[in-house]
Amino acid sequence: MDSLIGFAKGDRPVEFVAIVIAVALLFAAHALLPAAEKHRARQPAVYLGLSLSFGLLCLAATSGTAGARILYFFYTLFLLASSGRSLVLLAVDVLFGRRTHRAPPRIFRDLTQAVVYVIVLMLSLRATGVEPGSLLTTSALLTAVIGLALQDTLGNMVSGLALQMQRPFEVGDWIQFDPDPRGIGQVTEVNWRATTVMTNDLVEVIVPNALLAKNQIRNYSQPSHVSRRIVSVQGPYNVPPKRVHDAILSALAGTQGVLADPSPWVQTRNFGENGIEYAIYFYTAEFAQRDRIDGLVRDRVWYAFQRATIDLPFPTRTVHMHASSEDRDLRESERELERRDRMLRFVDFLAVLPAEQHRKLAASASVHMYAPGEVVVTQGDRSSELFVIDRGEVVVEFARGGVPFVVARLGAGKFFGEMGLMTGEARTATVRAHTECELLVIRHGPFHDALASTPGVVEKISELLAARQAELEAIASQRPLLEPSQDRSKRLISQIKDFFKL
Incomplete structure (x- = not known):
């Protein structure tokens, strides 16, 4: 409080330097941020404006009173918060972005900012004569209660950091996080608490990071966008498998979404109750369209079987009964x-x-x-x-x-x-x-x-x-x-x- 009054009288240049530094950092962040990210500089500007407002109110308040100390606390808090926010923008968004040529992960940005805000809070308390250590030691019970309440949140945060360090997937990748086929989707966001996935049904699923860290994750977009698909069909027992294989492979040639390299192949999988089961293995680079491509493959196989006079087997319990005569035939x-x-x-x-x-x-x-x-x-x-x-x-x-x-x-x-x-x-x-x-x-x-x-x-x-x-x-x-x-x-x-x- 006294330092602020001294700054108003021109006796404390440190306060003046702190404000100048905050303004300089703000202008540097605004100038160096990419055009699409310049809106992020509004937050430190608001903090700086609030700091100056509390500083003026503090000057008008009676020195030494509790109200004046509270106003001085908020003046210091917002001044340091403005500088801290500008420093994070310069370090994370500007330097990290330019070195890696990509946007920094949101969880990394949020955690860095959280650490800076904690430091700012500690410095602001110390500036007003309050020792942060004494608050922590005198409120051990409160700290324990808060720790238990934030157990899941902290677990998600640590899991999110582990995911960012290992990088098993990135935004835009197609992943499967659950054995259920409905647990397949495209990653749209990764933050400190959860990962957001958009499924093919256009349903947004928010998956806690702790759950992703425990489960097995299948990434269909890494190391390349090429993934293998399997479509099963049945053929009759009275047609040789080689003939069925040739008919299926001829059907796949030129099918939209089916890659020629790696080449598709057919496996005689099983001798079923109704016919021989064949598995068609093919590769596609359009995983988002996998259901449509699977349908096209089945369509082409039907036409190929028709041309090759290969009948698709019916269930053995189906009985066809119709009246027939030689004259009509x-x-x-x-x-x-x-x-x-x-x-x-x-x-x-x-x-x-x-x-x-x-x-x-x-x-x-x-x-x-x-x-x-x-x-x-x-x-x-x-x-x-x-x-x-x-x-x-x-x-x-x-x-x-x-x-x-x-x-x-x-x-x-x-x-x-x-x-x-x-x-x-x-x-x-x-x-x-x-x-x-x-x-x-x-x-x-x-x-x-x-x-x-x-x-x-x-x-x-x-x-x-x-x-x-x-x-x-x-x-x-x-x-x-x-x-x-x-x-x-x-x-x-x-x-x-x-x-x-x-």
Whole structure:
């Protein structure tokens, strides 16, 4: 109190220096803090304003009274608190942030500030003539009661410090803190008492740090964002596991969210009651979208099984009962055969086949289904199937300089793959399902039988194919072709006869 009066009279330069230091620290903190953090300098500014206000009230009060001592205590407390707060901002937010190039953990900032405030309180009590040690020794019972009441809080604080030192996770990481799958979420905040986690259900879960320190923590974001997923499916007993594995792996190729490296793999896990159980192991870098990616994998497996004529097993206790007759089954088969025969009429070069061979070819055709985005054929691959679009739409992509671009869109009634069927040439373009598609597939073997039993059709087919190929290549290359149509037809005749060994 006397020192403050002396400062007012100009006899105590120490008080003046203390205020100057507090103001200098405040301006330094405001100037050096990042733009987004400058609002933190408001707190020491408020403390400094309160200190000056209590100082003026103290000067107006009667010296030596209890009221004057209380006013002087608050003057000293807020003056030191302002300097302490500014020092913490400079040391933690400015120096630590610039050295580590990241924001300091909140728990580290809060604990540092708490220690500074305790020191400020002790110094303020001493400045007013009160010894802090005497208060602690005379209130042992109160200290014990407070210690017991803060036992859990102190445990959480110590656990929070341990988590910050070990750093098992950071803000933004996906962790699992409970065996229950609902205990998975993204860390949004770590403070001195608890860690806040946001689950996929957009539910905020506040987990005490002491609980995290005791439990096993799974971090799906460290050391990298790549994590493994497992999806289980069942296959029938009458299909070899190798065939099921190949169908599943072909379904995973190009599935959104599934990484090609590390490559996925399939495990024959168990022989179950209803079928063989398979575990699909794949990797993803999009853990937040894991449920959606798992669903996409199951969708693709269903389509792959349908194309490979692999039935998903039903429970053994399911009994299918339906009335059937040979006449009705025969009529249904005839209707389906007529439909396929009509579909093949859209293929112009097949029109030269006799009706009987045309119908046999329709009977040998199979129906394949593709999911949106799935690749039907890949540019550069060798295969010998012709595809006729029964339902849906596909896009034809041509790669030039490593960059694919769409050259055509084909809908119901269109066909592709004729050169692979006729000559076995590598695919000149990639065809991808744009919507869910149902394709009629003509294979090499049945078509060979049709050509072998119908002499003379090879020349007619080659003329039609030569014209069609010339048109497609002109579109892809965007320049006129140098090879005459007759020469192309002769070359195709030779290739077709060699390929079919006619």
